[in-house]
Amino acid sequence: MKCAGVDVSKAKLDVAVFDGQRFVETNDAAGHRRLAARLTAAGVERVGMEASGNYEAAVRAALEVVGFAVKVFDPRQVHGYRIFRGRRAKNDAIDAHLILAATAALGSGGAAADPRLAAFQEHMTLIDALTDDIARHETRRDRFSDPAHRRYLEAEIRRLSKRKSKELAKLIAKVKAHADLAKRFALLLSIPGLGEITALVFVVRMPELGRLSRAEAAALVGVAPFDHDSGTHAGQRRIAGGRRRLRKAVYMAAFSAANHWNPILVAFRKRLVDAGKTYKQAIVACARKLVHMANAVLARGTPWNPQNASA
Template sequence: MAKRTTICAGIDTGKRKLDVALDGSSEQLQIDNTAEGYEVLLDWLRRHRIKRIGIEASGGYEQAVVAELRRKGIVVVVFQPAQVRAYAKFHLQRAKNDRIDAALIAACTAAVRKIHTPPDARLLPFAEHLTMIDQIGEDIALLKNRLETCRNARIQQVWKKDISRLARRERIEFKALVAAIREHRDLAERLDLIYSVSGAGLPTAVAILVRMPEIGQLTREQAAALAGLAPYDDDSGKHVGVRRINGGRERLRRALYTAALPASFRWNPQLITLYKRLIAAGKGHKRALIACARKLLIFVNAVVARGIPWDHERPATALLQAG
């Protein structure tokens, strides 16, 4: 009996258009990146008996079609741009346009051997809300920089009013986001577990919950890699390079790194000890903080995996062994 193979498709995402290709076929489709276009796409996929489709993350323009395809029961593989570029480089493919990219993504999709469970769809609007809050914080930081270099009293007052207005908006939006999360009992329980870890303040806990849905289901190495906090070797032959972090989820990494400073100086005894030990060993401040941020995430992952809040009196080694 012949082995059945899954027919795969790929989507190249644009702001207004989607280019779709079948793996191993010259047949392609172009549709509008709208709800009406998705209906055309779904009909086309049904006719070709497509069960798996790949798409490249594209600044959020892919999110609506991904949500609709998953809602209809189609397996969707979301690739990071670096993955698609690496696949093209491996196959020595240099030509690039929307149709070629769609076919390339289809080939990438067919090459995938392990399909991961899609993230909780409830977290998508929370992630968008959290990004808005992050952007408000970035705007505040920009205005504060302008204020420091401004010598005009009237303009200083303008910047101060804008900072105050944005800070108030940031507090309101964060409070609304937490309230929305707490409407879901399981998410509220997970948030409380994360928040129980010393050094993981509520903003950090929200960032981990929303930006790492896999928390508690990962090994410590996987969690660190997804957050972009895993140190990678740079060795070749007799050359021994400096280990550096790379990749990962940028906004999550930033939230953890920001939390690591107060956590390793005041709030978490284990991180305070770790920071002092690394500094005494000659590690720089930044490298020590990155290590503390990674350890903080490992603690959170273990707490969520156990389903038991952080015990301030329990040694961290016992926690990690239990997790």
């Protein structure tokens, strides 16, 4: 696959192309159009770039909308590849070439990103931020005893909660306007204990769900236990990685479902705790099982059926 690497900064884009071209474009709408035209002329199919404080979001969207496959690397991936290649020098042009090499090393890619989801993900991030703000204000309220101060904080909590509800309703309406996304949303809601927010997070932040194996789905969320063995040493399995915002939403949903709303998860949690697992280990295992349920429902394309609980 013919690739290009882009090192993104706030004002400019340093570009390295598989055929040896090196050039710089501005990181604005006009620069994105010129970049797309030059990459199209060169026959580029896949473009790699490093996550850079969201400065990459607009150029990514501009390239995806005209048909490029875009891979956004975690900065740790690029740093690790730099070490693997034994590179010490670092500047924007060198970084663009390194990202090009890392992009080419990916081999054949998966399905192209859904261009509709970028705007939905940004809207979901706003809802997450409002949730965090509400939690912070509740913590602050508990710190104060002065009635006036508490009234102010309670008013802010009500204002933020009202705004969150409005934004959530707006995003759900946007998702339901697309028949395929609306179907995924409805299928996920059929799972006991999986509410609107978690279903929305799955639809918006995990479009791969339903096309993955159980292990792949759990790893992508960040609830898969990884081995830590060497020689005769058998280390403790730990979860790691995954998509942070997605993992947080799934964990909170599993916490509630495994204590109240999902009979299968309630029984599963009790069985694990009775077998000697800590409460947190049991909840993480329930989160993993919830991911398996969601993956199975979307893979089958039919609502949740308790008789399929072993899936």
